[in-house]
Amino acid sequence: MIQDTRYKIRDTSGQLLVEAVLAIALLGILAGIIGMAVNVSTQTNKASGKKTVAVALAQEAIEAVRAIKDNNETTGRGWNKIYEKNKGSGNTYYPANTVPLCGSAIWCLVSGSEEIVKDGVTYTRSLYIDNVCRDAKNGGGDITATGACNETTNFNDPSTQYVRVTVTASGISDIIVEEYLTRAKNETKVWDSDDTIPETTFKTGATCSSTKVTGSGTSALIELSSVGGGC
Helix, strand or coil: CCCCCHHHHHHHHHHHHHHHHHHHHHHHHHHHHHHHHHHHHHHHHHHHHHHHHHHHHHHHHHHHHHHHHHCCECCECHHHHHHCCCCCCCCCEEEECCHHHHCCCCCEEEECCEEEEECCEEEEEEEEEEEEEECCCCCCCCEEEECCCCCCCCEEEEEEEEEEEEEECCCCCCEEEEEEEECCCCCCCCHHHCCCCCHHHCCCCCCCCEEEEECCHHHCEEEEECCCCCC
16 A cells, blocks of 8 residues: 655655744844853953053042142142142042143143043043041041031041042943042151251241241141241
8 A cells, every 4th residue: 555645745844944943043042142242241341441441540640649749849838739729529620740731740730620542442530629527626536527617516627638539431430539638748857956957947946937828717727938948
């Protein structure tokens, strides 16, 4: 007896076609998943690279502010160049060290923010300075706040300043670095231990030829100065 196999062949062909379509669809899905994973990995690596650069730029700004603070040159004490700046987040600055902006190749603070391009990515950098409040007068006690001090429960410490640096770029969260600066490292001299120091620069019992008042109210400072070197 001869069996008719035409229908069986057709059924088998149809099954193979369905399996082929399913296989192609599955491959397409897998390819999409792999592509997404590769894209996510690439974007993650790019974001990580951006963050690394942004952190370096923020740290550079902090180091620049430290350099300004510690630089006691003939044109003025470094601490005053920090302390006398307008305070608060509404008064931003950026560090520069070029002759057109600073007058010489030393670090200075320029009003506004700056754009820095690294590897085709634009970073925006700025910083602001604020006063520091402590829970005791005359720079004593602990830091309790920054900004305006009420002079009742917290008191302005003119020897400490708060600096906040922000660096932004597309595709990453803002990088923020904060630091409290003090003028403890500014150069001082033991006036009565060096016979080469003129009397006008504070050996024991000497007087200063002039003073300079910086600021006003409870935040005022008195800077001692004299002709031929300063006190």
